[in-house]
Every structure is written in structure tokens, then in C-alpha cells.
Amino acid sequence: MSDDDAVERRYRELAREEPPPAIDAAILAAARRRGPSRIGRWAGPVSIAAVLMLGIGVSLRMQTEKPGVESAMPSEYAAPASPEYAAPPASQLDAPAVAAPAQAPARQLDVPAAAAEKPAAAAPQRLEKRAAPADPARQLERIAQLRESGAHAEADRLLEEFRRRHPGFRIPEAMWERVRAR
Amino acid sequence: MLAYGGGDAAAFEALYAKHRGALFRYVLRSVKDRGAAEELYQDVWMRVIEARGRYSPQAKFTTWLYTIAHNRLVDHWRARGLNLVSLDEDEAAMAEPAATPGAEPERILEARQALDRLVDALAALPLAQREAFLLHHEGDLTAAQIAEVTGTHEEAAKSRLRYAMRKLREAIE
Numbered sequence: 201m202s203d204d205d206a207v208e209r210r211y212r213e214l215a216r217e218e219p220p221p222a223i224d225a226a227i228l229a230a231a232r233r234r235g236p237s238r239i240g241r242w243a244g245p246v247s248i249a250a251v252l253m254l255g256i257g258v259s260l261r262m263q264t265e266k267p268g269v270e271s272a273m274p275s276e277y278a279a280p281a282s283p284e285y286a287a288p289p290a291s292q293l294d295a296p297a298v299a300a301p302a303q304a305p306a307r308q309l310d311v312p313a314a315a316a317e318k319p320a321a322a323a324p325q326r327l328e329k330r331a332a333p334a335d336p337a338r339q340l341e342r343i344a345q346l347r348e349s350g351a352h353a354e355a356d357r358l359l360e361e362f363r364r365r366h367p368g369f370r371i372p373e374a375m376w377e378r379v380r381a382r
Numbered sequence: 383m384l385a386y387g388g389g390d391a392a393a394f395e396a397l398y399a400k401h402r403g404a405l406f407r408y409v410l411r412s413v414k415d416r417g418a419a420e421e422l423y424q425d426v427w428m429r430v431i432e433a434r435g436r437y438s439p440q441a442k443f444t445t446w447l448y449t450i451a452h453n454r455l456v457d458h459w460r461a462r463g464l465n466l467v468s469l470d471e472d473e474a475a476m477a478e479p480a481a482t483p484g485a486e487p488e489r490i491l492e493a494r495q496a497l498d499r500l501v502d503a504l505a506a507l508p509l510a511q512r513e514a515f516l517l518h519h520e521g522d523l524t525a526a527q528i529a530e531v532t533g534t535h536e537e538a539a540k541s542r543l544r545y546a547m548r549k550l551r552e553a554i555e
Contacts, residue, residue, distance in 0.1 A: 203551045210500050210554055211519055219406040223420055224398075227427045231386070231394040234431050360429060361436070363453040367533035381457055 336366050344378035356381055383443050387434040394434075397443065398427070404520040405451060411504060411516055412455050422458055426451045448521050448531045452513070459509070496554045503553030507546055514542035515550070 339362050346355040359379055362369075371379065385393035405426065410419040429450050437446065504512060510532070517523045517531060528539040 203555075204547055207500075207547055207550045207554065208519065210496060211504075211550075214497050214500055215407050215520070217407050217410055218403050219423060220420065223424050224402065227424060227431075228395060228398065230428060231398070231431050232391045234434070357432065360433065360450070360453065363456075364449065367449065367453075367530070369533075376460060380460065 336362070336369050340371065340375050340379055344375065347379055347382070352382055355379065383434065383437045383446075384439060387437055394431075401444070401447060404522070405447065408448070408516045408520045409451060409455065412509075412513060413458060418458070422454055426454050429454065442527070444521060444523065445527050445530055448517060448523065448527075452517075452531050455513075499553045500550060503550050507549060511542045511546035511549070514539055515546040518543055 339358070343355050343358045343362065346352075346358065359381070383393070383397060386397065406419075406423050409423045409426065410416065413419050413422065426447075430447060433450070437443075504515070507515065513532065514528055517528045518525075521527075523531065525539040525543060526536050528543070529536040532539065
């Protein structure tokens with residue numbers, strides 16, 4: 201028998217501890233109470249729907265914010281599936297981009313000319329904000345904000361997800377104090 | 383686990399029965415206090431239950447389970463002011479012969495005394511080495527899986543395991 205086998209054999213003699221029955225019962229009861237995961241069952245369809253909604257929303261934003269694209273804004277902001285957004289009138293698509301502020305539709309006349317440049321600049325920022333933050337620092341900041349607002353359950357969930365995605369990431373001490381479980 | 387995520391409670395019971403003892407001993411031997419161990423152990427399973435919808439079929443369940451447990455232990459150690467950077471400090475000291483309490487040359491035949499020494503030696507191991515030993519001997523994880531669970535490299539996991547076995551061998555000889 202090798203020396204390592206001897207350690208293993210001794211450890212097997214030693215390792216007999218089991219969790220108390222009360223803890224077993226509590227865990228099994230919790231598992232039964234939770235029932236099926238709605239996320240698990242509907243993950244596929246919900247993911248597809250979420251991607252479609254996000255894509256349509258981004259497209260709509262770009263149409264309304266991009267300078268020179270004079271699409272007619274409907275009187276009500278219709279749902280993404282509205283046929284009004286399916287195909288803007290061809291005449292408006294042909295409008296010269298350089299004269300955008302002066303020729304803007306009635307709704308956009310409310311916006312000062314100087315601000316007409318801002319939507320284009322803002323669009324990338326808004327798009328960036330809507331995208332899921334992949335940066336670990338941003339994720340930690342979000343968790344810290346949840347913790348500070350008292351949303352501990354959500355903070356716990358995101359912290360666990362963070363550890364799963366970034367298992368080797370060393371959280372700085374100052375940030376750790378803000379995100380750690382209470 | 384996928385079956386449990388879909389609503390099969392019996393699937394969870396089967397998983398629990400299979401892993402309960404090993405996971406409990408892993409947590410128990412990773413903290414000083416039995417009360418804390420029981421609380422942490424229960425917390426780990428609660429997180430497994432809550433995360434049932436996020437389990438990825440590509441991940442081996444054992445690796446996933448022990449990753450959750452490891453991360454929970456890290457939180458516990460940090461809360462007690464443990465400097466996680468020092469987890470492997472003792473590896474540098476292994477270059478020289480270690481003067482551990484159980485290194486006397488005489489051979490002790492009483493099985494209980496050998497077990498007592500094993501218990502003491504296990505408790506005296508640096509955190510990272512003890513964890514590697516427990517993940518291997520309780521969780522039945524390979525060095526690659528240990529590396530994945532603990533967020534390190536496979537070579538580091540092998541090294542920790544090797545040092546742990548060496549110290550424990552010396553303790554029971």
C-alpha cells in the first residue's frame with residue numbers, strides 16, 4: 201500500500217460526519233416548496249422574445265435619434281409591433297441630412313437647433329447603457345447599489361452569478377465591504 | 383439538476399442524498415465551528431435551490447455544487463478577516479523540512495492516535511491545501527476540477543494537493 205493510500209484509508213475511517221436530520225429536513229422541504237423554476241421551463245421562449253424586443257427597441261431609437269432621418273413620429277408612441285414603424289414613407293427617407301434641424305417634422309421643432317447634434321452623440325451612450333454590463337467593475341457597482349438600497353436577495357443572487365462568471369477575480373477590499381453578504 | 387429545474391422534486395432528493403455527506407464534511411473541515419458549518423452548509427443548498435433555473439447542462443453538477451460552496455466559504459473567511467492572498471504562503475515554507483508536531487520518529491501503532499494526528503494535521507494545513515485535499519477526497523474532484531472550483535490553475539491545484547498529502551503522510555507515520 202502506498203503512503204498516499206494509507207492517508208486515504210485513515211481519512212475514510214475519520215470521515216463519518218453527516219448533517220443533522222433537522223437540516224436535511226429543512227433543505228428538502230425548501231426544495232419541494234420552490235417548485236419548478238419558471239426560468240428553467242421558459243428560458244428559451246423568454247430569451248428569444250427578450251432579444252426581439254431589445255432589437256426592435258434599439259432600431260426604433262436609432263430611427264428617432266439619427267440626424268437626417270426624418271421619420272414621421274406617430275401621434276402616439278406605438279408598440280414595437282405597430283405597422284407605422286414597419287416602413288417609413290419613402291419621401292422622408294430621401295430628405296437631405298444636412299438640413300435636418302430646419303426641416304424637422306413638427307414634433308422635433310420643439311428641440312433647439314443646438315441640441316440637434318446631441319441625439320446622435322447620445323445614441324451610442326444609450327445603446328451602451330442598455331447593453332448588459334460585461335465589465336466586472338460595473339457588475340460589482342450594481343451589486344453594491346442593490347446592497348445599499350436594501351435589496352439583499354437580488355444582491356446575493358448577482359454576487360453569486362458574478363463569482364460564477366469571474367471565479368478568479370479578486371474583489372478589492374473597499375468594494376468587498378460594499379457588496380458582501382450582510 | 384435539469385430535471386429538478388423542470389419541477390421534479392424527486393430528482394433533487396436523489397442529488398441531495400448523493401452529495402450531502404461529502405459536502406457537509408467539506409464545509410465542516412473548512413471552518414472552525416460546527417454551528418457555522420451547519421449554517422453554511424444549509425446556505426449552500428439554498429443557493430443551489432434558488433439557482434436551479436440557471437444551471438447549465440455543460441457544467442458537471444459536482445463542479446458546480448462545489449463552486450457554490452467554495453464561493454460561500456470565501457465570503458465566510460473574508461467576513462472573519464482572513465487574508466485570502468496568504469492561502470498559499472506555506473507552500474514557500476515546504477522547500478525546507480516542516481517541523482510539524484506529528485513528525486516524531488517513533489511509530490505509534492494505536493489507530494485512534496493516528497486518527498487524532500490526522501485530524502490535527504488536516505486542521506493545521508493552510509486553507510488552500512486543506513481545501514484541495516477535501517475537494518479531492520470528499521468531492522472526488524480531479525485537479526482540473528479543483529482548479530475550476532477555486533479559480534486557479536491546474537498546476538497550482540496539483541501542487542496544493544501534493545503538499546497536503548505530504549504533510550498528512552508525515553503526520554500519520
